[in-house]
Amino acid sequence: MEENMSTKMDDSFLFTPELDPSTDMPGPSEQSSGTQQPSVNVPLPSNNTTATAFRHGLSPSMKFVGKSWTESTTDPTTENSAENGQSSKITLYFLQSSRSIRIAWLLEELKLVYNLEYFDREPSMAAPVSFKQACGGSMGKAPVLVDGDLVIEESGAITQYLIATYDNLNYLLPSPDPLYVKTLLFMHAAEGTFLLHGLVPFYVKRADPDTPEATLEALKIDTGKDLDWLEAELKTSGTRYLVGDTVTAADTMMGFSVQFIMEFDLYPAQEEGVERWQYVIKWLGNIECSKPYQRAVKKTGHTLRPK
Structure with missing residues (x-):
């Protein structure tokens, strides 16, 4: 060994040779409807995979407001069918360099339409006051997910909520x-x-x-x-x-x-x-x-x- x-x-x-690494796995709605979502042409990371692949700039479609960026992710790559309980009231409060990426990735796997509220860290690496004021969470820690009237904190709890609510086929x-x-x-x-x-x-x-x-x-x-x-x-x-x-x-x-x-x-x-x-x-x-x-x-x- x-x-x-x-x-x-x-x-x-x-x-692994069995699967093409560029292949997008079907989301829950695709499994039920048989339709194929269009893909985004994102450059593949280099083969030095010790966490160097995600040094990208912000999406050009985002606009700057104060110390945060906001984007509604309504492009075709994230549209989901109503059969999967799709809600347009989902908002992810995303703090840079944090566990927030777990939830952004999960939302993409589920192909849910969601609003993205992006916040940069202070030079001290602390979360800005604006994040704590905007997210509505009692802890003031990232990530925070809002779905309708629900405000959910802790990445593990958010993960379990999203799966219980939207992963009807036990995909994740x-x-x-x-x-x-x-x-x-x-x-x-x-x-x-x-x-x-x-x-x-x-x-x-x-x-x-x-x-x-x-x-x-x-x-x-x-x-x-x-x-x-x-x-x-x-x-x-x-x-x-x-x-x-x-x-x-x-x-x-x-x-x-x-x-x-x-x-x-x-x-x-x-x-x-x-x-x-x-x-x-x-x-x-x-x-x-x-x-x-x-x-x-x-x-x-x-x-x-x-x-």
Whole structure:
């Protein structure tokens, strides 16, 4: 196993051969109606897939208002049939460099029409006061989703709400069976394990840039174990995504967590020439080549490192 994991990857390793990485998977409404949604021509990310693929500018159709951008995503690529309970009253309050990308991606997977309210971070990386005033959420934390009279906070809660309300065919959360349990495991591990462990060295380094490297390495041990577990799961399953060969809520939740850990080097130092998490990097590449994910990035301008 060590020999396989330490083998240096070539470009062909990034995508599973069974599926074309540029293929857009059908959304719930497409599965029921048999119609094919038009696609958006978004450049594919480079093969260096350690969370570098989403350094895009904001969508040209967005307009600037104060410190926020606003866009109604009513282009044909996100139109959904009324059969899927479509509501035009959905608004996503999106804060740059945050978990908000989870929900933007999920909305694209569901092909829901939604309004996008974009907010940039302050130079200190704090959320602007305007976000907290506009979103209507009691916590003032991103993301916030408004659907009619409902105001929903926490990305996990928003994910479960959107799936329960709009994913009538269990496209993103398989009906109760072993795959359902596995999807729930990844959904909750994304926040309760991976991001929890990753934020410890991140905040320590941010609070004190002179923190000794030995201290930071000690704080990264848990993220290494988390990634080892994910690597083993992906290797054993042999699937394109976390739960099968189509995107599920497991991917929309876990993707941000792992990208965050990779982007900010929140994992233990690796031996030179050793590729410890080949299958994890391959999975990230599959995510970043997903058309719904690319649409979410293009529309929101999502990046983990604001300019």
